[in-house]
Amino acid sequence: MSQIERQNHFAAAPPVARPAPFIAPRRLKAHRITSDAEAIAIARELATEFAKGAADRDRARRLPIAEIERFSQSGLWGITVPKEYGGAGVSAVTLAEVIAIIAAADGSLGQIPQNHLYIVEGVRLGASEEQKQVLFQRVLDGDRFGNAFTEIGTRRNVDFTTRIERSGDGYVLNGQKFYSTGALFAHVIVAIANDAEKRSNFVFLERATAGLNLIDDWNGFGQRTTGSGTSTFDDIPVSEFQVVPHQIVFDRPTPMGPVAQIIHAAIDLGIARAALADTIAFTKTHARPYLETDYQHGSDDPHVIAAVGDLALRVHSADALTERAGRYTDIAIADPNEATVAAASIAVAEARAITTEVSLHVSSKLFELTGARSTSDQYGFDRHWRNARTHTLHDPVRYKYVNVGNYYLSDTLPPRHGAL
Template identity: 50%
Template sequence: MTSYQELSQSEAQQLAHAHIIQSDAEALEIARALAEQFKHHAVQRDAERLLPFEEIEAYSQSGLWAMTVPKQYGGAEVSSYTVAQVIALMSGVDGSIGQIPQNHFYGLEILRNTGTEQQKQKLYAEVLKGARFGNALAEFKTKNAAQKQTAISPVDGGFIVNGEKFYCTGSLFAHRIPTLVKDEHGREFLVFIPRQSEGLELVDDWSGFGQRTTGSGTVKFNHVFVEADDVIPFDAAYSQPTISGPFAQIMHAAIETGIAHAAFEETLIRVRQARPWIDSGVDKATDDPLTLFELGRIVADVRASEVLLKQAARSIDAAKPQPTAENIAKASIDVAKVRAHSTETALKASSKLIELAGSRGSQREDGLDRFWRNARVHTLHDASRWKYYFIANHLLNGVLPPRRGTL
């Protein structure tokens, strides 16, 4: 267990002027190049739990962490599908790197919906320069995930935050930590707390067997002062129709779809190297009829997840200009479909990779198990069984799905 007060071994760096992306096409081009770069040492990072500080710095300086900033504030405002494709690409080469910016983009979406003009100008400008936002949303010690105990209280000149958060993905790499708090009246706010704030402690105690380098540990707040300008309404993003919920969820679906796609591509490589089963009567594993059967099933599922991902993103983007209860419900249901499907596909594809590679696929130095471990841990974010329930309840009974970031 390690406490962190800086972004790396050295003193926290001043924000550099990051590249500013101009279009969806440029975002995808940069993402493809970075994904190739991040492939290097991915197995080692996972095996030795080497936190990817250099990779995340390159990722944010590339301009990709600012790609959702609205055009009127100087960003590219890329589509939800482009965001999903970028996250899927990164997740395919390193599941942790794929997940780290998820709540950064989520925080920017809450800002777009409920922030003041002054707050938008301030925080968007920081992100365009290369600032990274982590998160402190979930809590570990409450009876269920919906309950929150971290509190915000007014004082002269601002507010005080006290509490403790867990699963704080990306916070070890962040310049600000958007923190979900409640006031004395039960209202929820998102507080964009600078990571160097006095009384804020980051603890690197994430011990999950997958997604090992996401930095998803504990953040403690001991009488942390925050300025009023850093406090943004959170509950308002869900009391009215917004894309906040489906947008948060499609990024999770993209992580799983990316892992599934990469696991399948790796399976093709390993099957070409494998020996056929002794009862197959063929000389090459690529001619083994039952191996081909399994490969056919996997590629169909992977492709289906990719199509569902695109369909869900299109629904989000269609609802974004003028959100209503109906079009947000459609977007949420479409996202629920891909979340449920991608959960099962990522687990199946990553497991079949090892099965079809044969006993040699279990060798530690190859790290093939990381695909399954990453998929298994990430898919615990939400229960796919409840997604199927919301889909069917909407289809059969016309019941609109709940508005929240965990549908």
């Protein structure tokens, strides 16, 4: 086989482009959550609903439009709006737990609001007072922000070619994004674009804006229903009010990076919890003893018992490190400076490292402990590993270990970025 033939043989099939779903303008105001405890309680209630159809949605790659509407109308998409603007201003510990609870029910549903919440934090840190008043109110009322951040074809994923160029009293936006997680479900699309000084900005666009095109062409083998497709922007006029500076939140010590990253850790933690729960439930009800033993049931095998104990310890360790990272992030939010932001970044890096490893390990070990029967498509257990493998590729965990080691060995502060 020639080199060209080999390339063609292994080339990925082009993604199938589907029309973006119709998302009706919001008609009702979302519920207003007022406390951390209420946020946790509502997340648990929703998780019970969302878990029921998770495997079927994944299998059919059915976009969870009704579920997303229920999710945002519950008020959970507004829990990080500061109290002085009418929100609950929940702790980072609570934020991570809410996302982990939802991700355990459905990994895709856990990921979809990640960028919305990132944008809310970006508004808190970078927007003008007038912009905060308007945008926070929209979030509390139930409007969803969808991201148009990441591009391909550049040296790094933060080397944006999408541009806003001066035109009269405003700008003109042009560009294309490859990953737009949440945009298909959003009322407002938020693009990251560089200005003439090559500094990044949020650009807020109403979903129906002329020149904005959303394409449902995400074909990853995991996180199938996140709607992480393509978005394009063709000569779109943009006013000053629609632009929120974003680079500035990394020019100084802010909790932007830790907040973004702890949500990612929580998604993987939720997937690990779900894989562990399915391992335990299936082992109890279906696992058969190995033919060389005399055990009555597979769950009586001490090798299986020890392995399940090991998985539980790993998941509980990930729980503890994620909660710890939330506490450090809360300190950085209350008092952002070089020391507190660095400490939060390192604590979150540790949580990201362990949740990455644990989500992949538990979702793979599930099949070893439960046997060939568990690979049946009727159970959909494979989605845990596919979701974990896909989501953990957002940000290479190998750099987390380097940053953590440098911090403790040489007092080197970690870089400030959101690692979108």
